[in-house]
Amino acid sequence: MKLFDIKKLTFEYFRRDEDGDVSEVVEALKSIDLSVKKGDFISIVGGNGSGKSTLAKHLNALLFPTGGQVVVDGMSTDDDKNILPVRKKVGMIFQNPEDQFVSSVVEEDIAFGPENIGMPSAEIEEAIEGVLKLLDIETLKKRDPLKLSGGQKKKVAIAGALVMKPDCLVLDEATSMLSETEREELLLLLKKLNSELGMTIINITHNMSELAASDIVIAMNEGRVEFTGKPDKLFNDIALMEKCRLSLSPEKKAELDELVNINSHIGRDDTFDISEALIFDKVSFSYDGRVNVLEDISLALHPGETLGICGHTGSGKSTLLKLANGLLTPTDGTIYYKNKDITEKDYDKAGLRKHVSLVFQFPEHQLFEESVIKDVTFGPYNLDISRVEAEKRAFKALADMGLPDTLYDISPLALSGGTKRKVAIAGVLAMEPDILLLDEPGAGLDPVSRMELFILLKKLQRDRGMCIVLVSHDEAEIEMFCDRVIRLERGTILE
Amino acid sequence: MTRDITFGQYYNVNSFIHDRDPRAKLFITFAYLIGLFLSRSYYYIGGMAIFLILYSLMARLELPLVLRTLKPVRLLILVSVLLNLFYGAGDVVLSVGPIAIKETGVKSAILIGSRMVLMIMFSSTLTFTTMPNALMDGMEKGFSWLKLFKVPVSELALTMSIALRFIPILKLEMDRIMDAQKARGMDFENGGYIKRVKAFTPVIIPMFVSAVKRSEALAMAMDARCYTGGEGRTKLHPLRYKKEDIILYMLGIGIIAAGIVL
Numbered sequence: 001m002k003l004f005d006i007k008k009l010t011f012e013y014f015r016r017d018e019d020g021d022v023s024e025v026v027e028a029l030k031s032i033d034l035s036v037k038k039g040d041f042i043s044i045v046g047g048n049g050s051g052k053s054t055l056a057k058h059l060n061a062l063l064f065p066t067g068g069q070v071v072v073d074g075m076s077t078d079d080d081k082n083i084l085p086v087r088k089k090v091g092m093i094f095q096n097p098e099d100q101f102v103s104s105v106v107e108e109d110i111a112f113g114p115e116n117i118g119m120p121s122a123e124i125e126e127a128i129e130g131v132l133k134l135l136d137i138e139t140l141k142k143r144d145p146l147k148l149s150g151g152q153k154k155k156v157a158i159a160g161a162l163v164m165k166p167d168c169l170v171l172d173e174a175t176s177m178l179s180e181t182e183r184e185e186l187l188l189l190l191k192k193l194n195s196e197l198g199m200t201i202i203n204i205t206h207n208m209s210e211l212a213a214s215d216i217v218i219a220m221n222e223g224r225v226e227f228t229g230k231p232d233k234l235f236n237d238i239a240l241m242e243k244c245r246l247s248l249s250p251e252k253k254a255e256l257d258e259l260v261n262i263n264s265h266i267g268r269d270d271t272f273d274i275s276e277a278l279i280f281d282k283v284s285f286s287y288d289g290r291v292n293v294l295e296d297i298s299l300a301l302h303p304g305e306t307l308g309i310c311g312h313t314g315s316g317k318s319t320l321l322k323l324a325n326g327l328l329t330p331t332d333g334t335i336y337y338k339n340k341d342i343t344e345k346d347y348d349k350a351g352l353r354k355h356v357s358l359v360f361q362f363p364e365h366q367l368f369e370e371s372v373i374k375d376v377t378f379g380p381y382n383l384d385i386s387r388v389e390a391e392k393r394a395f396k397a398l399a400d401m402g403l404p405d406t407l408y409d410i411s412p413l414a415l416s417g418g419t420k421r422k423v424a425i426a427g428v429l430a431m432e433p434d435i436l437l438l439d440e441p442g443a444g445l446d447p448v449s450r451m452e453l454f455i456l457l458k459k460l461q462r463d464r465g466m467c468i469v470l471v472s473h474d475e476a477e478i479e480m481f482c483d484r485v486i487r488l489e490r491g492t493i494l495e
Numbered sequence: 496m497t498r499d500i501t502f503g504q505y506y507n508v509n510s511f512i513h514d515r516d517p518r519a520k521l522f523i524t525f526a527y528l529i530g531l532f533l534s535r536s537y538y539y540i541g542g543m544a545i546f547l548i549l550y551s552l553m554a555r556l557e558l559p560l561v562l563r564t565l566k567p568v569r570l571l572i573l574v575s576v577l578l579n580l581f582y583g584a585g586d587v588v589l590s591v592g593p594i595a596i597k598e599t600g601v602k603s604a605i606l607i608g609s610r611m612v613l614m615i616m617f618s619s620t621l622t623f624t625t626m627p628n629a630l631m632d633g634m635e636k637g638f639s640w641l642k643l644f645k646v647p648v649s650e651l652a653l654t655m656s657i658a659l660r661f662i663p664i665l666k667l668e669m670d671r672i673m674d675a676q677k678a679r680g681m682d683f684e685n686g687g688y689i690k691r692v693k694a695f696t697p698v699i700i701p702m703f704v705s706a707v708k709r710s711e712a713l714a715m716a717m718d719a720r721c722y723t724g725g726e727g728r729t730k731l732h733p734l735r736y737k738k739e740d741i742i743l744y745m746l747g748i749g750i751i752a753a754g755i756v757l
């Protein structure tokens with residue numbers, strides 16, 4: 001029995017310039033033919049901008065084809081009267097749960113869907129009890145969804161979809177911001193929904209390790225479906241993997257291997273010079289004066305090394321980075337940089353940030369200037385250097401991130417996600433820091449873009465001798481990329 | 496996400512007033528405000544002050560808590576009282592040099608001062624005893640007659656409660672962006688007024704972009720969950736009056752009646 005029957009699906013939209021005139025017609029989906037059986041577990045993979053999300057939004061009538069048609073369980077989405085039944089049948093989970101909650105109480109948020117379709121109060125209550133039990137989150141019923149952990153938020157969002165008793169669940173990069181264990185837990189849950197309730201699961205992901213769980217993998221590239229079939233068949237087709245931005249080309253892979261091995265000795269022997277290092281000495285930190293987010297952390301960052309930090313959401317990783325460049329001050333303990341105590345009141349914090357720079361999660365959210373070049377020069381202009389020197393640094397940083405000069409005068413907001421990320425990182429690199437702290441720099445990027453980013457960073461490190469600290473919850477990636485790795489759990493370093 | 500930002504000032508205790516229907520609480524609050532401006536009698540104002548204290552006791556709110564709500568507006572109250580004090584007619588009560596304080600001035604100063612104080616304190620009991628969501632529900636139901644005049648009451652109420660929910664998210668976002676710009680050498684603390692205002696461009700623009708993106712994402716998510724507007728929606732916890740709610744209505748009517756008579 002077919003759940004989705006998609007024929008020659010084409011989707012175009014207009015890109016407009018500043019005056020509102022059509023400057024370009026973008027063909028996001030190009031004549032897609034696809035059929036999905038009821039009860040299948042499907043993964044959709046492909047590079048950033050390959051059309052995965054656009055396709056997903058056609059599955060539950062959030063977008064409508066400009067050509068061809070989408071039929072869901074016998075109902076064409078072209079017919080207006082089918083829109084609500086289709087949306088009820090196909091539940092959708094988006095990437096960021098914060099953007100899909102409508103209420104500040106879990107049970108009221110889950111109730112939103114049933115309320116919309118006019119379900120009587122008593123039935124809503126019963127349905128909520130059911131999904132809370134199914135997902136084993138009964139204790140969260142009265143909590144504020146915003147104050148839950150990443151994994152719990154995801155479950156609440158899923159509950160909000162399941163309560164409509166859908167036949168199918170579509171997850172758009174739902175696992176991307178979860179830690180390893182949270183991700184595994186979520187996949188187990190999806191597996192359970194699939195095998196026990198016969199629910200069709202469509203999981204859009206960048207994480208190749210999730211594919212093994214699926215019956216069928218769909219690989220997309222530039223708006224086309226390039227592959228539909230068993231996961232191992234995809235993994236064996238190296239050329240296709242490369243085309244769909246799922247794995248690096250052999251040459252690039254060799255380059256990365258070589259770069260990764262350059263500095264592996266640093267930090268392991270005791271001959272380093274501590275006068276150049278950033279040292280955490282028994283540092284504790286608390287936001288509210290009661291619970292310590294970090295406790296008794298001792299750590300040294302040396303020039304030229306790559307340190308990886310991994311741990312759950314809320315384990316204190318990001319807090320550690322903010323302490324290192326003086327955005328936060330420890331509640332206990334001291335931090336030294338080049339033999340000076342940076343926690344002293346009269347220490348020049350702004351001066352510290354010229355040497356120790358922090359790239360935040362989703363750094364592209366901080367872009368604000370009207371052109372790429374202006375945005376990248378913003379940082380260096382804040383330094384005590386001449387404007388010419390500042391511009392030189394900006395050009396160098398842009399070149400280092402592999403961004404062509406044709407982009408310099410374009411608005412950063414008009415760029416694609418991966419390019420935006422590189423511009424944002426260039427904006428920090430232009431400060432020419434000695435220590436570069438990166439918080440989940442690869443989040444949301446496709447596998448190849450991630451690896452390419454790491455190659456660029458490693459090259460920079462080789463040429464400039466800077467220290468890189470990388471926070472990530474992808475442990476495999478961190479192991480591969482870093483010279484040494486520390487694990488944080490509930491604010492302490494695990495040995 | 497470690498910082499706990501709560502919006503509103505809900506005071507979490509169990510009390511007779513906390514348990515009342517938000518519509519009844521809205522009614523008595525409006526009645527109290529109207530009553531204050533109906534009468535110029537000192538006895539009535541005094542009675543209203545006593546009523547406020549009793550009402551707070553019933554709601555198990557400590558007086559200092561209620562008094563604290565005056566703090567942000569203390570300057571406004573002081574200015575209003577002083578202005579009224581100096582503009583008056585009738586016999587001179589006190590004169591210092593060219594400044595004379597007259598009888599009606601004193602009267603209207605006392606009146607305006609006590610009215611403002613009572614008004615603010617009583618309104619605060621509404622938010623102390625009612626969760627923002629319940630308040631929105633109450634307004635939605637209480638003003639549902641406005642639908643007759645084509646006012647989209649349900650949509651407005653949902654918009655308001657979503658707006659409230661987004662305040663802590665946007666606050667966190669602002670902290671994040673400020674930190675990110677600080678990490679790029681931006682200085683928010685030093686420099687003159689103009690410089691500091693200018694320093695906010697790198698914060699305001701990303702905030703604006705983010706707010707627009709989030710609202711688009713939310714609209715998409717609401718569509719996916721079959722939202723089609725207020726028509727035909729049900730409620731998980733519909734508002735239902737209890738017997739005791741009538742007490743607040745009667746008190747409210749009493750307040751207005753007394754205000755007319757006295």
